[in-house]
Amino acid sequence: MLRLSKRVEYGLMALQYLAKSGGVATAREISDAGQIPYELLAKVMQSLKHEGIIDSYQGVRGGYALLFSPESINLARVVRALDEHTTITECISPSGDHDACQMLHTCTIKAPMNKLQQRMEESIGSMTIAELL
Template sequence: MLRLSKRVEYGLVALQHLAKTGDVATVREISDENSISYDLLAKIMQDLKRDGVLYSSQGVRGGYGLMLAPQEIPVNRVVGALEEQSSITECTSETECCSREAVCTIKGPMHKLQEQMEQVLSSVTIAQLL
């Protein structure tokens, strides 16, 4: 469907929230304000932390904060942190192996297309979402 997953959508919303307030926020705050499932967002935040986009502090008065400036976080990176695959076809994936590989006639051109898509996704950052 050529669509960003809800995970990425919610991730972007959360990062925008943090960039906007410039402060630490809890998952509960963000999920409430943006009508996002708490449990789902909690996982997303964990993944973003694992990727180094966020830091966290546990316990009372804990929460998540940005590790990077908004202009240093391209949409690209959020996609990479939150989705298993981000290639536009199986044959442009580095991890999967395409079932039609032996007869695939579009591999080369698809790689070019993929590169251009990545170019677009890396040119937009969280700073542009504000």
């Protein structure tokens, strides 16, 4: 359960790479350096862009670069960008939309799960890309 998806793994490696290089790097370059499947990495980079973590430049001299300093990009944000469900259970939705839970009437652990969810996010959010360097 606690396993990070490959998308997140690859995303972290890519962000680390960008932070180290300090400038613009292409998906191909990062893929080669980390032995990451190119097409998959390309998707990951697009997601990171949509989340506003990195910027992209098209064309032959294009590539990707960080939009913020490594210290100000925390891992919770990265996970949010790259994973579908960021909640511990389906009961818990970030917007407080509790109708999503199908066991609403029988679920007896919703409140504590919310607490746990919060603590987990704190754990992940307390770490930044700077700590990957």
